[in-house]
Amino acid sequence: MERNDRNPSNGRNAVEVRGLVKHYGSTKALDGVDLDVREGTVLGVLGPNGAGKTTLVRCLSTLITPDAGHAVVAGYDVVKQPRQLRRTIGLTGQYASVDEKLSGRENLYMIGRLLDLPRKQAKARADELLERFSLTEAAKRACMQYSGGMRRRLDLAASMIGSPAVLYLDEPTTGLDPRTRNEVWDEVQRMVAEGATVLLTTQYMEEAEQLAKELTVIDRGRIIARGGVDELKAKVGGRTLQIRPSDPAELAAMARAIREAGLDGVAGAQAVPDEGLLYVPILSDEQLTAVIGLLGVRGFSLAHVSTALPSLDEVFLAITGDKAAHHSDQAPQEVAA
């Protein structure tokens, strides 16, 4: 089984999941999931709608019981030690869960008290988190008057009240404006810097890239890829060769030369005059050499050449699109360290 051994934090696993299965009728929401999250790190769990992300988070937070397999979080078995486990985790669900009639401050205070914080401490913690999530002004208003983004922020604050060792964030910034999204990211990074472990599901590749070093891609209840951000990029999408000719007027002729040469596996070349660049998708070093060689032979003079990895969005589409097309009993794609 793959472990995140290359993780420099070198700590223990705060989350260990083995062969987790959860079926709803004939729907295999989780179909044998294995994953580890090292203590003090963020694991990003990516997957299309219905992949099983929320089901995974619900199993790991004792809200539902898995049909098979097992999971240990912060040393506690999710099935056998649910009460101890609940005291060490924080959860921000995909759907906000605040008491409508209470104010933001009362909601946070109540949760602090439920977590056994003394009154004074519960108040102080509530105020601190209201401040951090820019809710101080709205603190005394009933939550039914809050906007969607305010509720979400309150929900996040609520999951952080007890300074949990392990935090599950299920699509935490869906529907948030960019400024609030940044606040949430800052707060998550701060908690991780203080030693928390985070399991984050997200549909936003930018979020995954900002917060997580390690990624796991899940589809139809199965893990279909995992690795570091750059590893997944390198593995999946090839690269794009970016060529800047000495004379921008030659861009179109260069693109034509590459297209007409029929180099093995080089599908196309796109000239972007505004940028003075020629973009050529490539899959190997051989293709890179062939393209540059061809341009040299044809007498083009090059000012600059670089390669770029694909975006994580492109990677995600490539992995999930591909797997969804011929979904089978294939073993998960492990990305070598």
Ligand SMILES: Nc1ncnc2c1ncn2[C@@H]1O[C@H](COP(=O)(O)OP(=O)(O)OP(=O)(O)O)[C@@H](O)[C@H]1O
């Ligand atoms: N309570 C339930 N009863 C029946 N089917 C369910 C239930 N909860 C989830 N499912 C099904 O299990 C599968 C996984 O759902 P899940 O909510 O875990 O996906 P997800 O990855 O969180 O999706 P999204 O990105 O849309 O939030 C889906 O096919 C879903 O329809």
Ligand SMILES: [Mg+2]
């Ligand atoms: Mg979900």
